[in-house]
Amino acid sequence: MIDYQSVLNAINETASKEKERGKIADYIPELEKVDVNNFGIHLIDNHQNNFSAGDSNELFSIQSISKVLTLSMVLGLIGEDVWKRVDVEPSGDPFNHLSLLELENGIPRNPLINPGAIVIADILVSQLKNPKDDFLSFVRQIANDDTIDYDETVALSEKKTGFRNFAAANLLKSYKNLNNDVDAVLDFYFHQCSLAMNCEQLTHVFYVFMNHGKCRRNKTFLTLSQVKRINAIMLTCGFYDEAGEFAFEVGLPGKSGVGGGIVALLPNKFCVATWSPGLNPKGNSKLGMLALEKLTTETELSIF
Numbered sequence: 001m002i003d004y005q006s007v008l009n010a011i012n013e014t015a016s017k018e019k020e021r022g023k024i025a026d027y028i029p030e031l032e033k034v035d036v037n038n039f040g041i042h043l044i045d046n047h048q049n050n051f052s053a054g055d056s057n058e059l060f061s062i063q064s065i066s067k068v069l070t071l072s073m074v075l076g077l078i079g080e081d082v083w084k085r086v087d088v089e090p091s092g093d094p095f096n097h098l099s100l101l102e103l104e105n106g107i108p109r110n111p112l113i114n115p116g117a118i119v120i121a122d123i124l125v126s127q128l129k130n131p132k133d134d135f136l137s138f139v140r141q142i143a144n145d146d147t148i149d150y151d152e153t154v155a156l157s158e159k160k161t162g163f164r165n166f167a168a169a170n171l172l173k174s175y176k177n178l179n180n181d182v183d184a185v186l187d188f189y190f191h192q193c194s195l196a197m198n199c200e201q202l203t204h205v206f207y208v209f210m211n212h213g214k215c216r217r218n219k220t221f222l223t224l225s226q227v228k229r230i231n232a233i234m235l236t237c238g239f240y241d242e243a244g245e246f247a248f249e250v251g252l253p254g255k256s257g258v259g260g261g262i263v264a265l266l267p268n269k270f271c272v273a274t275w276s277p278g279l280n281p282k283g284n285s286k287l288g289m290l291a292l293e294k295l296t297t298e299t300e301l302s303i304f
């Protein structure tokens with residue numbers, strides 16, 4: 001039996017001593033208000049034992065981590081048709097780059113870069129009666145947690161400064177890969193990114209990708225094939241131009257967000273979330289990556 005609690009305690013101790021904590025994202029003004037000294041980690045294993053250390057109960061903005069959840073909902077609604085509008089190749093570019101989108105005629109490289117996630121948001125706006133309410137309820141059901149909610153202040157803050165996302169949505173529209181109004185799609189997108197969760201809640205949502213598509217109550221949300229696809233996309237595209245480095249250092253499928261969260265999982269074994277708001281130059285949590293490298297090295301558990 002692995003003593004996960006001791007490993008998490010050691011990781012938290014190392015993190016608390018770290019002086020170089022990275023830089024907080026400031027292009028969404030509301031995110032800048034967070035204290036860079038926060039660090040939290042939570043792990044749930046396949047028997048639903050929970051372990052945590054540090055600030056694992058503090059809420060933070062999950063940002064791009066939400067892209068995995070919108071993709072999951074879209075797969076359930078329209079299935080494989082989604083791949084007509086978005087590809088599944090890593091981009092090797094930062095999350096907000098637009099050059100490939102133009103070169104490749106408005107088909108985003110994958111659903112986890114911003115243009116891809118905006119196409120996914122467009123599909124949900126078309127498919128759902130009340131997109132924001134319906135998506136929130138989907139996430140709450142997977143987590144079995146009705147306290148999960150949007151942070152309206154963060155959503156509004158991003159709306160005011162989301163110039164590149166407006167550019168992306170307009171470019172998609174010009175290539176006829178956006179069916180709804182730019183404002184309606186981005187309102188949904190900024191809200192999905194504003195979802196606030198703590199490390200524990202994040203592992204409870206992503207448990208479904210570790211547990212063959214079944215949530216903690218054993219209810220099925222995704223087929224085995226959908227889980228395979230989503231985990232593959234997290235592994236190859238979850239960290240943008242640092243996806244190779246994350247696979248190399250950590251060896252797990254995962255997803256990061258500019259709020260400083262990272263969630264990663266080993267199928268059938270555990271799901272882990274870290275939060276440290278300081279980012280490295282590629283926009284991924286600096287201490288979060290170090291923590292997960294330590295976790296998979298010390299436990300000798302990774303997909304490889």
Ligand code: DON
Pocket residue numbers: 062063064065095096114158165193256257258259283284
């Ligand atoms: O669209 C944006 O720029 C943000 N709402 C999300 C970016 C993000 O989290 C990238 N992840 N590392």
